[in-house]
Amino acid sequence: xxxxxxxxxxxxxxxxIPGGTAAQTALQPLTLESMSDNVSISTPLFSPDSRDxxxxxxxxxxxxxxxxxxxxxxxxxxxxxxGIELGPAWSPDxxxxxxxxxxxxxxxxxxxxxxxxxxxxxxxxxxxxxxLSWSPDGAxxxxxxxxxxxQDVWTVEVRxxxxxxxxxxxxxxxxxRWAPEWSPDGRWIAYVSSRSGQWTDDLWLVDVxxxxxxxxxxxxxxxxxPQWSPDGRHIAFNxxxxxxxxxxxxxxxxxxxxxxxxxRRVEMNTFVSDGNGGxxxxxxxQGERIFFRFEWExxxxxxxxxxxxxxxxxxxxxxxxxxxFSISPDGRSIAYVRSKPVRGGEIHRVDLAGGEPRQLTxxxxxxxDLKAPDRITFRSRDGHHILGYLYRPPEFDRTRRYPALVxxxxxxxxxxxxxxxxxxxxxxxxxxxxxxxxxxxxxGHGREFQDLAYGDWAAGQGWDAVAAAxxxxxxxxxxxxxxxxxxxYGGIMTLAALTRDASPFAAAAPLYGIYDxxxxxxxxxxxxxxWIIEGHRGFGPGEAPGLYQRTATLRQLDRIPVDLxxxxxHGERDRRAPYSQSVRLRDALQARGNxxxxxxxxxxxxGFRLRENRIHAYGELLDFFDHYLKSExxxxxx
Numbered sequence: 201x202x203x204x205x206x207x208x209x210x211x212x213x214x215x216x217i218p219g220g221t222a223a224q225t226a227l228q229p230l231t232l233e234s235m236s237d238n239v240s241i242s243t244p245l246f247s248p249d250s251r252d253x254x255x256x257x258x259x260x261x262x263x264x265x266x267x268x269x270x271x272x273x274x275x276x277x278x279x280x281x282x283g284i285e286l287g288p289a290w291s292p293d294x295x296x297x298x299x300x301x302x303x304x305x306x307x308x309x310x311x312x313x314x315x316x317x318x319x320x321x322x323x324x325x326x327x328x329x330x331x332l333s334w335s336p337d338g339a340x341x342x343x344x345x346x347x348x349x350x351q352d353v354w355t356v357e358v359r360x361x362x363x364x365x366x367x368x369x370x371x372x373x374x375x376x377r378w379a380p381e382w383s384p385d386g387r388w389i390a391y392v393s394s395r396s397g398q399w400t401d402d403l404w405l406v407d408v409x410x411x412x413x414x415x416x417x418x419x420x421x422x423x424x425x426p427q428w429s430p431d432g433r434h435i436a437f438n439x440x441x442x443x444x445x446x447x448x449x450x451x452x453x454x455x456x457x458x459x460x461x462x463x464r465r466v467e468m469n470t471f472v473s474d475g476n477g478g479x480x481x482x483x484x485x486q487g488e489r490i491f492f493r494f495e496w497e498x499x500x501x502x503x504x505x506x507x508x509x510x511x512x513x514x515x516x517x518x519x520x521x522x523x524x525f526s527i528s529p530d531g532r533s534i535a536y537v538r539s540k541p542v543r544g545g546e547i548h549r550v551d552l553a554g555g556e557p558r559q560l561t562x563x564x565x566x567x568x569d570l571k572a573p574d575r576i577t578f579r580s581r582d583g584h585h586i587l588g589y590l591y592r593p594p595e596f597d598r599t600r601r602y603p604a605l606v607x608x609x610x611x612x613x614x615x616x617x618x619x620x621x622x623x624x625x626x627x628x629x630x631x632x633x634x635x636x637x638x639x640x641x642x643x644g645h646g647r648e649f650q651d652l653a654y655g656d657w658a659a660g661q662g663w664d665a666v667a668a669a670x671x672x673x674x675x676x677x678x679x680x681x682x683x684x685x686x687x688x689y690g691g692i693m694t695l696a697a698l699t700r701d702a703s704p705f706a707a708a709a710p711l712y713g714i715y716d717x718x719x720x721x722x723x724x725x726x727x728x729x730x731w732i733i734e735g736h737r738g739f740g741p742g743e744a745p746g747l748y749q750r751t752a753t754l755r756q757l758d759r760i761p762v763d764l765x766x767x768x769x770h771g772e773r774d775r776r777a778p779y780s781q782s783v784r785l786r787d788a789l790q791a792r793g794n795x796x797x798x799x800x801x802x803x804x805x806x807g808f809r810l811r812e813n814r815i816h817a818y819g820e821l822l823d824f825f826d827h828y829l830k831s832e833x834x835x836x837x838x
Contacts, residue, residue: 227568230629232818235622236811239563243524244535244547246270248294250528252314253535253547256285256299259563265299265312270528270535270549272560278316285310289332289341298322298332298341309341309356322361329354331379335386335408342366342380342389346373353380353391353406366406367413369395374725374775377477379425383432390416390426390435399730403437403456416456417463419443423451424474429487433458434507436481436490438472445654446734448613449473449495449643453481455507467509470494473643476614479524484552485531491515493525495644497587498575498618502534502550516550516557521619527552535560539619541572569594570625573636575618578671580640581663584652587638587645588668589616591628596677603681603829604672606705607636608665608697610688612657612735615644623818630822631830635672639664639693657735658717658751662696669697669704681829685709685767685821687807688777695753695785702760707828709767709821712806714777715754715785717741723778754781757788765795767824769817771804797824 228234240263244253253268260277265285268275278297279285286307288299296313309322309329323329327347334341340355347354351371355364370393371378378392388405396402396415403416403426416435419442426437435456440447451474453466472481473495481492489504500521505512518538522545525536532552537545544564550557573589580586593602607624609616616636624634638644641653641661653661669682684705686694691713698708714720717732718741724732733740736747749755766789770782779800786798799820801813808814 227566230567230570230622230626232626232815234565234567235626235818236814238544238565238622241537241545241547241561241563243537244268244526245288245290246526246528246535247290247314248292248529250530250532253526253560254288254290254297255547256288257563265297267314268547268560270533272547272549272558275561276316278312279319287330287332289334291334292336292338298334300329300332302328309343311358322356322358323363330376333380333382333389335382336384337386342382344370344378344380349373351375351378353389355408366408366411367391367393367404371395372726375727377424377727381426381428381435383428384430385432390428392422392426392437394726399733400442401439403435416461417454420454420463421446424472424477425480427481427483427490429483429507430485431487434487436466436483436507438474438481438492445647445651446613446731447471447643447647447650448476448611449615450647450650453490453492453505466490466505466507468505468512470503470512471647473500475523476611482525482527482534485527485529491525491527491534493522495521495615495617497644498589498615498638500617502536515552515554518557519618521617522548541618541620542567542570542625544620544622567625569629571596573624573634576635578667580667584640586640586664586667588671589618589621589624589636591624591632591634591636593628593631593633598677601677601679602631602633603683603825604633604635604669604675604678605825606665606668606672606682606684606697607634608639608684608686608690608693609636609642610686610690612689612692612731613641613643613650613653615642617644626818627822627825630826632825633672633675633678635668637664637668655735655737655747656751658692658696658714658753660700662693662698662700665693665697666701666704673704679829681706683707683709683825683829685711685825686713687711688713691777692753698764699753699756699759702764705764707765707767707825709769709824710782710785711768711817712770712774712777712779712782714781716752716781718748718752719754719784720778720781723775723780725775728776754785754788757792760794762793763795765797765824765828767797767799767821769799769801769808769820771801771806771808771813773803773805776806 239259242256244255263284265278286300288297300307305326306328311320329343329345331344342355350369353367381390393404401422406413420439423439426435438451450471472492491504502515520540522536522538535549538548539545547560548557573591576590577585691710694710721741768782770779772779789796808817
């Protein structure tokens with residue numbers, strides 16, 4: 201496969217940054233440009249000898265592969281040039297890394313030595329690979345690819361580049377969760393598949409030699425990547441029973457006993473927060489405990505529980521949020537990237553023996569004049585109290601009066617969280633009081649709180665946002681002119697609130713949301729369609745017309761005054777919340793006479809990922825609210 205080889209001499213190794221926590225430059229102002237240009241850091245991955253951490257970061261302008269010593273010193277970018285590097289994975293002997301480099305016609309697997317030499321392209325075609333996993337002997341790399349029409353498990357020989365398809369029709373092409381996981385002896389790969397039913401996510405094994413697959417679970421919805429214990433005697437994953445609600449970020453731990461193949465739930469006193477499948481659990485070095493992330497009332501922390509179950513205990517008691525984490529092979533520490541209310545993500549490390557977490561990097565460019573939001577509660581229509589994060593202008597003066605905004609987060613049964621939210625800080629700095637709310641259905645408040653929204657998505661759930669606006673209106677330092685905004689499920693919640701009671705609102709910005717679940721179903725991706733059914737008590741479109749009528753806010757626009765202005769923005773390539781939903785909402789509102797500003801982004805999928813689009817979209821958001829909430833024209837409707 202000579203076409204795939206690239207001469208190592210073409211690579212200049214370097215960009216060494218001495219020290220891990222050097223002093224930052226002066227504080228910078230928070231602007232749309234500085235928000236879009238700040239530094240992001242991926243999950244740090246310990247090397248097999250526990251000495252280094254591999255990350256990707258855009259610190260140098262593009263997302264590149266970096267190594268940093270486990271004590272935070274000697275950060276160095278491995279490669280120069282204009283490429284982008286993603287998803288690194290250490291070889292078992294720690295001598296090199298595999299990573300993915302996207303191109304204009306797909307993405308390929310590359311290898312690089314730990315010293316920055318020996319760059320080699322392992323695959324070279326128009327297909328895409330993702331989620332790399334080395335075999336224990338280092339001879340092969342498993343990955344997922346839709347090159348055969350489905351997301352299937354493939355392997356590539358490290359020496360020759362030879363490809364082999366191990367599974368067939370594993371998952372639909374647009375199901376981008378999951379990663380293949382090798383058994384410690386290299387005989388098996390554990391993976392998640394929906395082949396046994398359209399809406400099933402079961403745990404399977406494939407024999408690497410024969411290619412024969414077998415299903416391990418039958419009644420549990422797997423919600424994140426499976427993890428083998430170091431001795432190969434257990435496979436852990438988190439999920440919920442099929443008969444239960446899909447409890448986002450509040451799932452249970454399950455263990456498969458090997459070789460018996462018996463499945464049991466790990467009984468414990470808390471739950472796992474997996475970030476919609478993006479955060480995996482990890483085994484302790486001896487396989488006696490399972491470590492996991494759990495988010496409670498906005499703060500995410502590390503927990504562990506014995507494999508046999510019992511009392512789960514916290515390893516950290518920190519403020520803020522983090523995602524995936526890595527346990528050092530020597531069993532001494534855990535590394536992760538944590539963000540805090542006034543600070544973006546930095547690498548932290550905590551000893552498994554306990555003690556105070558240590559910040560290893562100081563890369564995020566700090567902003568001037570930021571203040572953490574106050575966590576407050578307000579009472580909703582039925583008497584339940586709802587958690588909110590109240591952002592005030594940096595130079596807040598109680599004798600002045602400010603327009604207000606309600607922010608409704610995306611994810612539905614995820615959480616807003618107590619991490620760093622640049623947009624809310626930025627809007628507060630421009631003279632708004634912003635209340636971001638953990639409406640019913642959000643995680644971090646127990647399953648019973650999520651159950652309050654079950655079967656009531658985009659309907660009665662919207663009363664919490666109405667109550668938030670009424671609370672803001674009651675404050676002595678607000679003007680009584682309140683807007684509401686949110687993206688994804690936040691867009692859904694925006695219209696849900698308006699179709700419950702629009703009277704507290706003077707302007708609304710539903711962004712890339714869904715407003716008629718039944719109409720959106722056919723245009724959406726696999727996870728969105730699954731989620732629609734979950735939110736409608738297991739009924740699909742056409743099976744519960746009354747329920748779908750109740751949750752279709754697009755069919756209830758007559759509850760909204762015709763003078764209420766709207767800002768609608770959406771990416772044209774979005775399949776999680778189909779772009780057609782915003783087009784239909786725009787057309788229906790304009791037909792009624794509502795003032796509507798509309799912007800579409802041809803290159804965007806779900807959300808605003810491209811820098812120029814983020815700057816434009818959030819600039820439009822501010823201009824819209826300034827016009828309708830601050831200007832002379834922004835008189836409150838009677």
